[in-house]
Amino acid sequence: MAIMALIKCPGCGEEVSDKAVSCVHCGYVLVDENAEEKLVPRLCPDCGKEVDAEAVSCPACGCPLESSAAESEEEVTKVEVAKVKVSAKAKKIAIGVGAGILALILVAFGVNAAVQNQKEQDAVNTYNEYVDNLTLARTEMLTGAASAESVASTAGKIWHAAIWEKKQSNWDADIKQYYATDFNDALAKYYADSSVQSKVSSIKSNQSNVKDVLSKLQNPPDELKSACDSVNDMYDSYISLTNLAVSPSGNYNSFIEKYNSADSDFATQYDKTGTVIPDKK
Numbered sequence: 001m002a003i004m005a006l007i008k009c010p011g012c013g014e015e016v017s018d019k020a021v022s023c024v025h026c027g028y029v030l031v032d033e034n035a036e037e038k039l040v041p042r043l044c045p046d047c048g049k050e051v052d053a054e055a056v057s058c059p060a061c062g063c064p065l066e067s068s069a070a071e072s073e074e075e076v077t078k079v080e081v082a083k084v085k086v087s088a089k090a091k092k093i094a095i096g097v098g099a100g101i102l103a104l105i106l107v108a109f110g111v112n113a114a115v116q117n118q119k120e121q122d123a124v125n126t127y128n129e130y131v132d133n134l135t136l137a138r139t140e141m142l143t144g145a146a147s148a149e150s151v152a153s154t155a156g157k158i159w160h161a162a163i164w165e166k167k168q169s170n171w172d173a174d175i176k177q178y179y180a181t182d183f184n185d186a187l188a189k190y191y192a193d194s195s196v197q198s199k200v201s202s203i204k205s206n207q208s209n210v211k212d213v214l215s216k217l218q219n220p221p222d223e224l225k226s227a228c229d230s231v232n233d234m235y236d237s238y239i240s241l242t243n244l245a246v247s248p249s250g251n252y253n254s255f256i257e258k259y260n261s262a263d264s265d266f267a268t269q270y271d272k273t274g275t276v277i278p279d280k281k
Contacts, residue, residue, distance in 0.1 A: 005043065005050070123221070128280040130217065130224050137213040137231050138273050141238040144206035145266050148245035151199050152259050155190060155245070159252050162186040187248065203242050210235065227276045234273050237265035 005018040011028030022029050042053055046063035057064050157175050162183035178193075180186040190196055214235060220228045241262035248255050 124281050127221055127224065130220050130228075131278060131280045133213050133216045134224070134227055134231055134273075134277045137210060137217070138234065138270070138277065140206060140210045140213060141234060141266075142270060144203055144210065144242050145238055145263075145270075147199055147203050147206070148242040149263060150245075151196065151203070152241070152245040152248070155187060155248050156252075156256055156259060158186050158190050159183050159248075159255065163252060183252070200246050203246055207239070207242055210238070224278075227273070227278065230269070230273045230276045234266065234269035237262050237269050241266050 006015045007018045007030075008014070009016050009023040009025060009028050009030070011023055012026040014023065014025040016023050016025070016030070020030055042055075042065070043050055044058035044061060044063055044065070047058060047061040049058060049060040055065055154174050157172075158178045161175055162180055162185075178186050178189040180189065191200070214232070217228050217231065240258065244255065244259050244262060250258070
């Protein structure tokens with residue numbers, strides 16, 4: 001710590017601090033505040049001798065002294081640095097801009113996440129819609145096939161009776177009432193019956209419904225292609241079976257052969273689709 005030096009006041013001769021502006025005893029002005037700053041002698045921190053303010057070392061002991069000029073420059077630098085301050089308004093603007101950028105980033109992230117979530121949900125909805133239509137097509141075809149089996153199997157019995165059998169009292173009523181010695185007449189009677197016509201009409205309507213559902217199964221998701229292929233295979237046997245019931249053709253042997261084949265294929269495909277159509281997500 002620097003030691004305070006004492007000097008004698010030129011006005012009254014009393015001792016006063018070398019830092020004093022005026023004498024505390026008589027009021028004599030020691031330092032002119034308007035004059036240029038004077039270089040005040042310093043004391044050597046090692047030997048205590050008074051040395052010139054601009055000296056770099058003590059002439060008495062050789063102790064190195066700090067440069068007053070360097071000290072002054074350091075103080076000026078500190079003052080200049082201290083003066084570089086950011087105003088409150090500028091801080092608020094900077095904070096606002098930063099918050100705005102952060103908000104935009106969060107909004108962009110949120111929008112991207114929302115878009116991605118919507119895409120995923122759309123994919124799930126599409127998948128579930130295909131599963132619903134696959135199940136509906138399978139159910140509709142089973143309904144139509146059941147009606148076709150009833151109509152076609154009875155037509156085959158009537159056809160067989162007209163060719164190879166004579167009218168017997170123990171025949172089933174559904175065969176007995178349509179018997180004729182000519183199979184064409186027998187089948188004509190059968191298909192002219194109002195109840196049979198109603199069944200045929202129902203089968204045709206069912207075929208139309210199935211086609212409508214299948215039209216919705218175009219371009220399925222990759223994970224449902226196998227199920228769609230299976231349902232399409234089921235449709236091939238379904239349409240063969242229902243067409244035989246709606247409009248039998250050919251001779252008796254070919255009709256029975258086609259009927260048995262279509263009926264068997266349909267049963268096989270129906271069971272298969274039950275294993276490949278998945279549950280909804």
